[in-house]
Amino acid sequence: MAAVSVEEVLEAIKKAKVITNADKLDPSVLLSEQDVDSLDISGMLLSVEEAFGVEIPDEDIDGIQTINDIVAYVNVKN
Amino acid sequence: MIGISQIGTYIPEKKVSNLDLLEKFDVSEAFIREKIGVLHRARKEPEQKASDLCVYAFDDLKIKTNLNVEEIECCVVVTQNPDFNIPHTSAIVHGKLDLPEDCASFDISLGCSGYVYALSIVMAFMQANGMKKGLLFTADPYSDIVDEDDKNTALIFGDAGTVSLLDSSATLTPLAFDFGSKGKGYKGLINQENLYMNGRAVFGFTATAVPTSIRKLLSKLNIAKENIDRWYLHQGSKYIIDTIIQRLELDESKVVFDMYEYGNTVSSSIPLLLSKDIDSLQVGEKIALSGFGVGLSWSSAVLQKTN
Numbered sequence: 349m350a351a352v353s354v355e356e357v358l359e360a361i362k363k364a365k366v367i368t369n370a371d372k373l374d375p376s377v378l379l380s381e382q383d384v385d386s387l388d389i390s391g392m393l394l395s396v397e398e399a400f401g402v403e404i405p406d407e408d409i410d411g412i413q414t415i416n417d418i419v420a421y422v423n424v425k426n
Numbered sequence: 427m428i429g430i431s432q433i434g435t436y437i438p439e440k441k442v443s444n445l446d447l448l449e450k451f452d453v454s455e456a457f458i459r460e461k462i463g464v465l466h467r468a469r470k471e472p473e474q475k476a477s478d479l480c481v482y483a484f485d486d487l488k489i490k491t492n493l494n495v496e497e498i499e500c501c502v503v504v505t506q507n508p509d510f511n512i513p514h515t516s517a518i519v520h521g522k523l524d525l526p527e528d529c530a531s532f533d534i535s536l537g538c539s540g541y542v543y544a545l546s547i548v549m550a551f552m553q554a555n556g557m558k559k560g561l562l563f564t565a566d567p568y569s570d571i572v573d574e575d576d577k578n579t580a581l582i583f584g585d586a587g588t589v590s591l592l593d594s595s596a597t598l599t600p601l602a603f604d605f606g607s608k609g610k611g612y613k614g615l616i617n618q619e620n621l622y623m624n625g626r627a628v629f630g631f632t633a634t635a636v637p638t639s640i641r642k643l644l645s646k647l648n649i650a651k652e653n654i655d656r657w658y659l660h661q662g663s664k665y666i667i668d669t670i671i672q673r674l675e676l677d678e679s680k681v682v683f684d685m686y687e688y689g690n691t692v693s694s695s696i697p698l699l700l701s702k703d704i705d706s707l708q709v710g711e712k713i714a715l716s717g718f719g720v721g722l723s724w725s726s727a728v729l730q731k732t733n
Binding site: 365384387390391393394406409 | 450457461624625626627629630633663666669672
């Protein structure tokens with residue numbers, strides 16, 4: 349599978365309408381510093397799991413704190 | 427056909443404010459209002475048991491109806507926080523209400539999916555045995571098992587009890603049900619020494635299983651979601667209700683939301699909502715119910731008001 353891009357991950361999150369400010373997210377900044385709370389992160393990760401067919405187990409969550417982390421994780425899994 | 431005739435409810439007057447816990451749990455008021463959806467949690471007195479919540483709900487039912495307890499042929503309690511492990515709580519309720527000796531009594535051990543499951547179980551039980559009037563109670567006092575220092579559960583659950591009068595002449599009757607379980611996920615919501623909830627696991631389960639269940643149910647009935655006049659979803663949290671609305675693309679104005687002042691009352695949440703509307707439903711209106719959670723399990727139903 350071709351590498352997933354930041355734009356594709358953001359598009360999946362926007363399409364799922366999980367958060368209202370997906371357009372303004374900085375991929376390299378901690379989600380927790382961008383007004384994204386723990387519930388939003390659960391919703392975002394579910395939308396990523398569904399869009400890219402990956403499973404993100406709880407033990408891997410601590411390492412996923414930015415959009416760039418999500419992109420890297422999906423690409424490693426794929 | 428057996429249907430729901432009336433619903434009695436009890437919400438303890440005592441409330442615990444989540445707004446007093448912002449600093450303790452490092453959360454904002456916006457998070458409490460817009461994501462959790464619970465400003466205050468209803469709290470029973472420590473010595474009160476599930477059966478007491480049932481009896482108070484029954485007192486409310488008596489005010490709403492001219493019920494004669496001699497006519498009650500079955501008494502069912504949905505709870506996972508019974509008064510005792512032995513005996514079943516319905517036996518205690520049976521005794522407290524002085525119900526007839528030929529009234530069948532049993533408990534159903536289910537959580538948030540319990541009310542909808544129980545409607546099907548009890549209606550079928552009554553139908554099979556020629557019964558005309560039965561009582562279906564819900565009472566799951568989570569304040570006995572929640573760790574007040576656990577951010578994942580301490581802001582959510584409230585205590586309440588309800589009783590639905592099921593009657594062979596009632597006009598709110600089921601058209602179809604859908605049930606299911608993901609038993610491999612049972613550890614997502616479990617009570618060992620205290621209640622534990624893996625919020626992400628429960629959220630993921632709900633966001634995927636509930637829309638699927640509802641689509642399946644509507645397909646079985648060959649009706650569109652637009653034909654449902656009101657939606658009564660288990661009040662797990664505002665975030666989960668909003669997620670289901672978004673995923674099913676429901677008309678938000680038709681989805682009942684009311685948990686700000688008492689919290690997630692487990693199997694009591696749907697009958698609490700329905701009790702406020704049952705007298706105003708119009709003939710022909712269809713309503714959808716869906717309960718989901720502990721198990722992990724779910725149950726959905728479509729009911730219709732008939733002549």
